[in-house]
Amino acid sequence: MTPEPGARGRRPLGLRGRITLVTVAVATLAVLVTGVVSLQLVRQSSFDQARTQLAAQATLLARVPAGGGTAVQDRLSIALGDTEVGIIAADGSLSGPAAELLPPRLVRRALIAKVSTTIVGPNGLTLVEARPRKSGGALVLALPRASVEQQAQGALWRIALALGIGLVVAVVAGSLLARRLAEPLVAVARTARRMSRGERGIHPARTGPAEVTAVADALAALDVALATSESRQREFLLSISHELRTPLTALRGYAEAIGDGMIGPAELPGVGRVLLTETERLGHFVTDLLELARLESDDFSILHERVDVGALLRASRDAWQGRAASLGVELRVEAPSLSIVSDPRRVRQLVDGLVENALRVSPEGSAVSLSASGSPAGIAIEVRDGGPGISPEDAAVAFDRGVLHERYRDSRPVGTGLGLSIAARLAGRLGGGIRAESTPGGGAVFTVTLPAA
Numbered sequence: 001m002t003p004e005p006g007a008r009g010r011r012p013l014g015l016r017g018r019i020t021l022v023t024v025a026v027a028t029l030a031v032l033v034t035g036v037v038s039l040q041l042v043r044q045s046s047f048d049q050a051r052t053q054l055a056a057q058a059t060l061l062a063r064v065p066a067g068g069g070t071a072v073q074d075r076l077s078i079a080l081g082d083t084e085v086g087i088i089a090a091d092g093s094l095s096g097p098a099a100e101l102l103p104p105r106l107v108r109r110a111l112i113a114k115v116s117t118t119i120v121g122p123n124g125l126t127l128v129e130a131r132p133r134k135s136g137g138a139l140v141l142a143l144p145r146a147s148v149e150q151q152a153q154g155a156l157w158r159i160a161l162a163l164g165i166g167l168v169v170a171v172v173a174g175s176l177l178a179r180r181l182a183e184p185l186v187a188v189a190r191t192a193r194r195m196s197r198g199e200r201g202i203h204p205a206r207t208g209p210a211e212v213t214a215v216a217d218a219l220a221a222l223d224v225a226l227a228t229s230e231s232r233q234r235e236f237l238l239s240i241s242h243e244l245r246t247p248l249t250a251l252r253g254y255a256e257a258i259g260d261g262m263i264g265p266a267e268l269p270g271v272g273r274v275l276l277t278e279t280e281r282l283g284h285f286v287t288d289l290l291e292l293a294r295l296e297s298d299d300f301s302i303l304h305e306r307v308d309v310g311a312l313l314r315a316s317r318d319a320w321q322g323r324a325a326s327l328g329v330e331l332r333v334e335a336p337s338l339s340i341v342s343d344p345r346r347v348r349q350l351v352d353g354l355v356e357n358a359l360r361v362s363p364e365g366s367a368v369s370l371s372a373s374g375s376p377a378g379i380a381i382e383v384r385d386g387g388p389g390i391s392p393e394d395a396a397v398a399f400d401r402g403v404l405h406e407r408y409r410d411s412r413p414v415g416t417g418l419g420l421s422i423a424a425r426l427a428g429r430l431g432g433g434i435r436a437e438s439t440p441g442g443g444a445v446f447t448v449t450l451p452a453a
Contacts, residue, residue, distance in 0.1 A: 020171075020174050035159070035160065038163075046155070047148055050151075057141055061139050062132065083143050085098055087138075092111070102128065106130070110131075114132070127144075127148070128140065257271075302430065303344075304341050305343070306341055310337050310372065319352070331368050340378060340452050341453040347430065347450070359385075363386065369382075378432070389438040394436075423448075
């Protein structure tokens with residue numbers, strides 16, 4: 001899909017901007033809803049208050065004795081302003097603009113009972129209150145709703161000002177909140193970019209919400225894991241260099257000696273055997289590297305066939321019997337007839353790798369034992385050697401590439417440093433697992449667990 005023109009270089013809005021926009025949007029919506037509701041409430045409250053006040057004025061003025069003079073004028077002064085006053089005489093005659101608003105039906109009613117209504121007059125909708133007078137006739141007060149709305153404008157403007165201030169405060173608070181929430185994430189992202197450039201030993205700040213702190217802790221753990229992994233890779237590469245250099249040096253030295261004519265005919269058979277041994281060693285090492293690469297690839301294939309585990313262990317014993325005899329090590333099998341569904345070639349490869357490792361560390365006169373036991377969940381294959389055993393510290397890293405090789409290559413017989421790592425990955429590919437531990441009588445035992453199907 002081709003991006004639209006102008007969108008190719010557009011940067012996505014960051015978390016800080018999004019939080020600010022959401023806060024502004026929510027605050028604006030709240031202000032609009034509050035403003036609309038407040039407008040209706042203030043207008044209705046103003047109308048109700050105006051009617052209540054108008055009714056109280058009408059009741060008070062209706063008690064004024066009929067007649068003229070300054071006394072009546074003084075009492076009527078409280079109704080000045082926008083309120084219109086009207087008088088209905090006892091005979092029904094009308095005087096004043098307020099009285100003229102009432103239709104004949106309400107005029108007759110006002111002479112005997114109070115009237116409270118809204119009438120459309122010359123100034124629009126008008127509140128009307130009429131009260132009968134004890135001396136006869138009735139008093140009428142009228143107040144246009146336009147006057148009430150005009151009086152309410154001040155309150156409405158004050159509400160609008162308060163809502164505007166609230167909106168500004170919400171925008172500022174949202175911006176500060178966005179900054180507070182975004183800064184820890186920006187710091188974590190900055191740390192991740194530094195890690196991607198190869199920096200190690202970085203400690204991201206544990207600030208912000210719990211979720212951001214959890215991400216920072218995960219990055220710190222990842223940093224430690226990457227540093228450990230890269231350290232082991234460097235050690236492994238150094239070990240590979242050492243293992244490759246030794247046979248290559250021997251091959252080159254003898255090749256130069258033969259080329260210079262320094263090797264006589266009588267020495268050639270011995271030199272040939274050395275060259276063959278070093279070549280086999282080099283080939284074995286390259287084979288292990290290739291096997292490890294295959295195990296870590298996504299297209300590693302596994303067959304599913306019925307496997308007789310007892311027969312497989314006996315076949316492995318027979319294959320390694322000659323090597324065991326040359327080392328003076330007894331190789332025995334203790335396994336009943338057990339079967340699982342797995343890949344027979346890969347299971348045999350796994351067992352052969354463990355047997356080779358056991359023969360390497362077992363001294364002359366000791367024994368290497370192969371055994372198997374079953375359970376409803378699967379089987380357990382054990383390979384016990386007569387070597388020096390394995391400490392808990394070594395067992396924890398026994399299946400890491402080259403760790404034990406680097407640790408013991410100068411003090412005991414070691415292989416390529418890849419055999420146990422290959423065994424662990426094979427067991428995992430077959431759906432099982434492997435562990436290493438020392439035995440009470442000496443030596444180490446490697447236990448492989450495989451599922452029944």
